[in-house]
Amino acid sequence: MKVLRWHGARDLRVSEVPAAVNRDNEVLVQVAYCGICGSDLHEYQDGPHAIPCGSVHPVSGEQAPLTLGHEFCGQVVAVGDHVRGVQVGDRVAIEPEYRCQECRYCLAGDYNLCESMGFIGLMGNGGMAEQVAVPDYMLNPLPDSVSYRQAAVLEPAAVAEHALNQSSLQPGGRCLVIGLGPIGLLLIMLARLRGIQEICAVDVSPERLEKARQLGATSVLDGRQDDLHALLQQLSAGGFDTVFEAAGSQATFTTALQAAKKGGEVVLVGLMGEISLDAFDLVNREIRLQTSVGYRDVYPALINHIAEGRFDPAQIVTKTVDLDNALSGGFDALLASKDQIKVLINPNPSLTEQEYPLHV
Template identity: 35%
Template sequence: MQALKLYGKKDLRWEKAEEVEVTESDDVVIKVKAAGICGSDLSRFAKLGPYVEGMTFGHEFSGVVEKVGKAVTHVNPGDRVAGCPAFPCKSCHECEKGNPARCEKLTVLGAFQAGAFADKTKLPAANVLPIPDEVDDDTAAMIEPSAVVAHAYYRTSMQPGDTVAVLGCGNIGLLAIQWAKTFGASTVYAIDIDSNKLTIAERVGADVTILPKEKPAYEIIQELGGDGVDVAVESAGSVAASAEVLALPKKGGEVVFMGIPYSDVSIKRFYFEKIVRNELRILGGWNAVSSPFPGREWHTSIEAMRSGCIQTNPIITHRLPLEEGPAVFERILNQNEFFSKVLLYPTTS
């Protein structure tokens, strides 16, 4: 079996890995069909390094069940599945309260347990979800990031007819646009400094695209006839966007932070005062799980993809063999070409 293993910062290797076997009664061994590169994978690769040296990387994937433990009853060999990569401890205070996303000891596939950038991977049965025939393997590989977005939106008080601004149109932002529409948003503003991303944003349903080069996005939204949006989503994970998003909601509106900046965030007084004077509600959206595990985020994502409400094909820009992983991670960082979602495929699939 072959896998991509992370040994250090920018040290990702395509090499032989141990065969995956059933060792527990609830184990499900899955032959990987498609695996996606997440923004967190890029940060781990370039800035943070591995959790465990030489660990098989990757957590977004779809596949086919190969083997199951004797206690597994809801899937069988040959079934098409997606995998929830989160492992809450189930015993901390937050887990006992029914908040697995806030687990004090939460780990993720590819961190301390071999991940999905491999020919095969393994999950407990509770983390394995059957997928319908209408959801293809590429789409199923993006159920996890879709569930991340749905989880965050479920935390808001969004109502049909509300207006939404999505700041940052990477993969999460492009899914956030579609989920806003699915939740009934009347108008969705897509904001980014990359025109390529805005082109995709328009394809997936954004009503208005904003390239804030000449003036701030909040001014453009006001000029278009609004006093701000009901819900503003920060999905860029940048230091600047983490402050600028505070100027987008109307008085009494909400801000949802989904992106994670990897530097300290300094907020100018102008933006900070928006929180206080506009009485904003500030929310964080973390991970993709809730109770009962893995949560409604997963089931609604699967249904939204089955029904066509969530489209992933416009988001996918690259489909490559898994062994090209080390090279494509470097290519993404070099920024000499445009990348949105990259899917990797084991050669044995």
């Protein structure tokens, strides 16, 4: 079968490998779409960051070189002997977090904090392939009213939904989203779905600011403005109840802290390394710092929102490509232009041709 495999930084290869085989507790999925995530881009640019090299991941048992892709969906083509409730032909979305199912976090239901935390497509072979073997606990059935194109964006939507769950944001509150990649844009859409009426968005890309406005942001600001802090204070009448930091830099983190009201909160969603903060100011204004990683128990609700027409995550999809064009038309295109937001790879065009044509 054909896959897109990571061998090292700037070394992604479309390769023919032996067909995937599912174990007793796994299903074999024919992949419809697989999204390219910011994590995939980081691994391509200057990895490895999360990809295991030199030793295998404790749950997947795999290491580099491996097939990327954790934002995917498809159709079940084989079912392991120990799998129940799934049959060949079922349409499924994949919740790609590995779970050891034995540590105290998994036993408590906090499986996103598993002591062996990892993601299929980063710590094990993933969905940028014609077929992939998936543990049965990752499966989420799709109703006919949810398209594969929508299901392929469920994973970043789950990240945004979990971040909202981690926050204390309530209807009537004001929120700020800094960083308008896929997660930031989905935060805006899902905040609107929760009844948040005042949503400000900050980014440096005019295209993404316009997209944020289309998706429900009530105000947008270019983050490069010298008077950004004053404008944010004015818009929020002295500070936002909740600020979502979805960019992942020292500058945007500092802006997030400054933009929160006294007694407000900053939710860290973007990935970043060491950062500095003014702890004196943080304490004096009683700012709460909340972090959010992955997701838990959010896929069913998101699927239901889509099925009932309340939420369409496919609005952030800007392009689809086949596996042969995934590097130039996907990874390189995302790095070259902010016009591209979410690019989907389509390893099996015949599976999705009735939904949407392929746009290379």
